[in-house]
Amino acid sequence: MVPFIRQRNISLSYRLLAGVLLGSSVLTFFITLFSLWLDYQQGVRRIEGKLSQIETLYLPGITQSLWDLNDDHVDLNLNGIINLGDIPYAYIETQGVIQYSSGTMPGENQKSIRFPVIYKRDKTRYDLGTLVAVASLDGVVDRLINQALFVFASSFVKTLILSAFMLILFHQVVTRHLLKISSYLKKNHFLRPSKSSRLVLDKKSAYGDELDQVVQAINQMHQEINQHFSYREKAEQELRRLNSSLEEEVKRRIKENERQQINMQNAARLSxxxxxxxxxxxxxxxxxxxxxxxxxxxxxxxxxxxxxxxxxxxxxxxxxxxxxxxxxxxxxxxxxxxxxxxxxxxxxxxxxxxxxxxxxxxxxxxxxxxxxxxxxxxxxxxxxxxxxxxxxxxxxxxxxxxxxxxxxxxxxxxxxxxxxxxxxxxxxxxxxxxxxxxxxxxxxxxxxxxxxxxxxxxxxxxxxxxxxxxxxxxxxxxxxxxxxxxxxxxxxxxxxxxxxxxxxxxxxxxxxx
Ligand SMILES: Nc1ncnc2c1ncn2[C@@H]1O[C@H](COP(=O)(O)OP(=O)(O)OP(=O)(O)O)[C@@H](O)[C@H]1O
Ligand SMILES: [Mg+2]
Incomplete structure (x- = not known):
């Protein structure tokens, strides 16, 4: 007989829950990571779009203002640039010296773009300096962190609720039936004949699912075993009967044989x-x-x-x-x-x-x-x-x-x-x-x-x-x-x-x- 193996009893439901939690967390993590990466790319592209707008919206005005030496207009245009959003600092430099600036320089997480300021007159090009717009990516990163935190928190709560729901559902649909099957099997020792009733689960068996098939197989097995026992019992009774009649027969034959031997000896002597x-x-x-x-x-x-x-x-x-x-x-x-x-x-x-x-x-x-x-x-x-x-x-x-x-x-x-x-x-x-x-x-x-x-x-x-x-x-x-x-x-x-x-x-x- 296979010895009963004692194991730590960790319910199937809990193992399923742990599996779902782990799987869902890993999946959520990677999906979120991917979506954050996409968002980051989108944020960067948006900033790049804003930076590129500067060339069409502000560069002609700034070039003309510089040519006209109209400082107010230059400042106005620079302010316009930093009001585009995500571009906290813009300046104009000439031969490495900042002539005009607006806003404050952002931290290391920045991206800058340079536009040469060229004034054209009578086919002559006049280099008036370089317009530099510095965009900050901090806003993008902050947004992404917030978004990530939200996604993680919400998916954790969602997974938790889903898991609890699954736990209840799994217990209702599977675990409790498995427990009933196990206690039925423990009560019915299949090595001995038993008269116990059929195994019936507390569920609708109309679906004919796997559990129904297991129950059907167990009932059939039980029935066959009982049948086998009754056959065996009958065979044993028959064997006992045959044995006793065989013993009788053997005794009778032995007696008959002895009698015949005696008769034979007597016959031989008389012969x-x-x-x-x-x-x-x-x-x-x-x-x-x-x-x-x-x-x-x-x-x-x-x-x-x-x-x-x-x-x-x-x-x-x-x-x-x-x-x-x-x-x-x-x-x-x-x-x-x-x-x-x-x-x-x-x-x-x-x-x-x-x-x-x-x-x-x-x-x-x-x-x-x-x-x-x-x-x-x-x-x-x-x-x-x-x-x-x-x-x-x-x-x-x-x-x-x-x-x-x-x-x-x-x-x-x-x-x-x-x-x-x-x-x-x-x-x-x-x-x-x-x-x-x-x-x-x-x-x-x-x-x-x-x-x-x-x-x-x-x-x-x-x-x-x-x-x-x-x-x-x-x-x-x-x-x-x-x-x-x-x-x-x-x-x-x-x-x-x-x-x-x-x-x-x-x-x-x-x-x-
Ligand atoms: N004195 C003897 N000389 C030669 N052969 C013998 C002698 N005694 C026995 N035998 C041989 O042994 C055989 C067996 O002897 P046994 O006395 O067992 O049987 P039997 O004499 O043939 O038959 P029964 O004794 O029943 O009349 C005999 O058939 C015979 O061939
Ligand atoms: Mg003889």
Missing amino acids: SLGEMAGSIAHEINNPLTIISGYVSMLRRGLKTKSLPEPQMEYIGERVESTIERITTIIQGLLRLSRDTQKEKLKVQAVNPIVKDALAICREKFSSRGIDIRMTIADEALLAPCKPVEIGQVVINLLNNAYDEVIKHTSPWVEVCLKAHEDKVILTVTDSGLGIPEHLRPKLLEPFFTTKPLGKGTGLGLSISRAIAEDHQGRLYLDEQWPNTRFVLELPSKEHADANPTPTPEPARWHQIH
Whole structure:
């Protein structure tokens, strides 16, 4: 904002008055000077005219009087000359000596004229002397001074009256309106909306003069500003409304997104389990066949009463252990299909989680002749984790290894679980050819897959990585390893604040060969 500049408040009217006074004084001064100069010239010319009259009016008489030696006539003529006015002194000199004179010699401000007095007789010229008339310019100058004083005084009074009149007129016509405009503008802050009325001047606006135009412009500006403010207010309201609905929308979308992510993760988990479905069915089917075989043996034996007691006991044990095997698989499945979103990390043994996952996969691998090896440390390796999610990572890694190794001869997959420094380390290594270098940076990206459409979603590794990070751990491809090896690192129990919770019952059946 331009700062309000404080100035001495000298009214426009007074400045105008001063201007008029000054201008008029200067003008009057020069005009008067010029007219005085003209008057002076005229006065001088008039005196010169009088002087020149002497030659025609008085010189012949004086010449004759001198010739006749008539002194009275000479004096009479000289008196006549000084009575012409402005010529206070006249004399006749002969060879530098004044013979006759009349009047008194004026001051320095004088002008004189000389006429030779020549008497002509019978073609002879007689030089009788010189007639000198001395004119005084003092009268002219005095008159001029008086005239100047009068002109100055009268024009000063005239200017003063005119100025006062102008002052009143200017105040009536301009200044008071300007003051009203200024107070109106001060009252109406144009940076804020205002409801104040239109600016109307106390004058007839029929002339449509400059002031009317200013008033019109201000009113128009005021109206436009008010309009602009009302537009802005409406726009701001609309913006606020949009903002709040946008916030709502964003919240809704975020919630929806979270829900979709959860659904996706669940779907991916169930899909990885689904991949196992065939082999799980087979896995359950086998022991069921065994059970049904033993049961029919038992019935036959009971019918024929030919079954000795130790054999019956053996059959009973086998049936029991086979049922236990089915129970383990189903429990593992149940655990892995559970929704884990609301679960919290709990310190527990990782070994049984890995074993559960392996149990689910075992049949799938062995049915395709894949040698699945397992090196799991004997002591329980504790880590804060969600078992379902860790199981899901193991299954994802095993599924990927399976997809790769079935393409090659003598396939094998090795799962290793050990403690290293402050970490629990799980590695899944396979006999595949490894992952081409150009694919490695994209491996963990969502939806990256090299599998045919409908076979892979490309979410397995990215979800596994997210799970690892949720556990404050990490998942990576061990690029130094000659085969394909994925590593899952979890912080071990020492790094967790929570107390270990009871470990879920470890799977008793875990020989995977
Ligand atoms: N053990 C492995 N050997 C070779 N390539 C692998 C291995 N594991 C993963 N990959 C490569 O990484 C890609 C991404 O794996 P990811 O598990 O994320 O998705 P996917 O297996 O293709 O699909 P989904 O897991 O949803 O079935 C795979 O398509 C594959 O090209
Ligand atoms: Mg996969």
